[in-house]
Amino acid sequence: MNPTGSIRRRMTISLALVAALLSLLSWSMVASFARQAAERTQDNILAASATIIAEAIRSEGGEVRLELPYAAFAMLGAVSEDRVFYQIETAGEILTGYEDLTTGSIAPAAGEVRFETTEYLDVPLRMVRMTRTVLAGEEAVPVTVSLAQTRNGIGTIAGDLSETAAALSVAFFVLAVALTGFVAQLSLRPLNELAQAVARRGPTDLRPVRRQAPSELTPLIGSLNRFMERLAGSLRRSEEFIAEAAHRVRTPLATVRAQAEVALHGAQSHDDKQRLRQMIRAIDESSRSAGQLLDHATVAYRIEDLSRDTINLAELAASVAAALEPTAGLKDIEIRLETSDVATLGDKVLLESALRNVLDNAIKYSPDETQISLTVDQQGDMACLRICDQGPGLAGQSTTDLTKRFARGATVTDVVGSGLGLTIASEVLQAHGGGIELADNPKGQGACAILTLPKA
Template identity: 35%
Template sequence: MLPEMRATQPSLFARLARRISLVLGVGAALLVSAAWYYADTAADKAYDRLLVGAALQMAESLAVEDGKLSVRLPASAFELLGLADRDRIFYRVIDTNGETLTGYDDLESPRAPESNDDAMRVEEGTYKGEDVRITRATRVLADPAVTGRAYVIVAQTNEARSALTRELTLRATILVIVMSLLAFVGAMLAIRYALKPVEHLGTEVRGRDPHDLTPVSVDVPRELDPFVGSINHFMGRLGERVDLLQRFIADAAHQIRTPLTALNAQIDLLGSGKMSKADRQHFDRVKERTDELSRLTNQLLSHAMVVHRADSVQLEPISLVDVARRAWRAAVPITVDPDIVVSFEAPENRPFVLGDAVSLREAIVNVIDNALRHGTRNRLEVRVNADQTHAFVEVEDDGPGIPPEGWEKAMQRFSTSKSHEGGSGLGFAIAQEVAKAHGGSLSFRPRNERGFVVVLTLPLHQKEQTAD
């Protein structure tokens, strides 16, 4: 459950990428908004100057002729306004009496004609249902026939300035997007580079041997110092636990095996005396249970040792023939039934495997011991051979064997069909765990006319060595 939960958590790189993209997105939106505002302001200023210039030219064209105010609108004013080819122009000329000399009678200025404000201003307005920009120019007349103020009102639609605003905003938006993408890519590369020490630290820890619990010594940024310190503290505590476990296994092996050996010796001495038939039956049962207890204790300690060594011992090239021969000598007792034919076969070229000699010896001992106790009737054969890629240790006996439907169950701990014969169900489980720890497997071969075979398969060492 925990690995699945951990797998769903986003990486640090993904978190930083999301946050940076969010910041860049907000920044880009603000920049685009600012670009639109400045583009709108710039377009208004540009076209307002044209509008004011045209109004001033119209105002300058007012003249008094024959005692009357007349106007001759200059073509240059309309050419100036014609620079905004998308817009329509509206104008109105008002004389000193407030009468319209020419233009649109209903065009009104945002400011009243009576206003004394002569400053040129451009304001927003609406004319004929369209949004326009309106300005008013004032001409002061001091002719004896005509005196007072005359006004020129000029209005222009907003199409050209809106188009200019959109164009400037679009260009600014493209620039902002390109710069944001470049900034995002640059930030991702910078983050990837900045996270290299984390990846290097993980590679360093993962590449360590299981038995190497020395402090991690990697150059990392200051921000990772607490993390490295926590790893080293944990590895120190783990090393202490491993040492305690090793001492416990050694002490347990010594403290438990010693009294069991003494107990067996006392039982053997007790059995040398004369006993009644009933006492002999009780004695045999006690001896049988004591033997079972010794065997189970040895197997439990062997299993604990195998599990511990699988995580703490560095594998090295070893001769499988030498290991199997030592296991064969240790597993076959001197007091074996002389009617049982026991043999050991090995090739001249000794196959080498990458493994732990102690664990492999325990695995083979358990397989041979299981065959002697529960399978062998008249023959036990131990063979070592190899092909191009794997080495094999085969233990064959002439017993009834295990039916195929019981093979999977036979690999499980404390699972046995021979409990009435003193079986503990740990032999095959120990051998299988050792095989898996070495990249191999434990399997069974169906019984044929010769017998039942248990096969321990291990991968050959790449640089296979041969006997001198």
């Protein structure tokens, strides 16, 4: 499997990019609104100051008079330290102010307020112009007031607000990234929980996944369940095929063996007898392999749906020993039982198969006229079945090596076997929460198999 990256990292990066874009957009909008608000404030103050100046214009003796009110300039100075320029014009004549403060535009109509952005002395200005009609004698004279202010204060105010907005945007981005990581982890938690639930299952647990999950995971769970259903069906068909094949092979093998024994008794030459003995040995090996393949298929099938009954291990050991007594009797081997009442929860058919395979191995590999001990006791919370023989021993081989499928000990090559007996026992015990351990016989020559199971 080649991972293409982390979904959490992708989600975090994607959402962080969105947060960055929103932060940038927020800063841009706040900075723009701040500048517009500052400009609008300046326009309002300019208009108010120009209105105060226009209202101070009066007529005396038929002439237009103006005493510049201090309040008009005080208002402009209260906002910032920008420079102020003004011009009062009537009938083409400059009454007061900066004579070269011209805009080139037509004077506004009476009562109209006009704002302009211009330059004066290479300095950008914001200017307001308004016209008021004053009666000079019997003549109505239009007086135009032009009032301008530099824009440094506006830039400073807008810059300060922009910096504040930038700081808030950065704080928002950092908070959004932190929350994004948390939300990404929270969003992926159901997927991680599903993966852990599947990972905790045993190798033969192919039951459908039944758990609450978001709707986005429903297709995944459905596909996973369908896959496990197909896999279970495939395994079941394989096990059934093996069982059927083993059953069909054992019956004709038994017939062939019987005929070979008859031929052996009637053979005259030494070579014919030798060939018939080799044939019988091969038939025995094939028959045993077929039998253990059948046992293995049965174990693999029943492990998927393990029953949990209370089983008295002393009774189970006595039953298995009695069933194998004739086989042991052919070699004058004594099976000595030492049992105590210990119970476990499990599948009786599987546990009987496991114990039978281990005890059959001990009989098969033990010399004639020896003894095999079968002990049932308990160690702490575990029930223990110990089978010790006086055979060739393990020759330094480990339990892991000997419980592999079709693996056989280095000292038993001259004995018919398939290498499945200990594999079957190991799989059964592991399915029940126990295990098997192989060791040399502490009382002398031979080996011991220790089978452990949880007590009921």
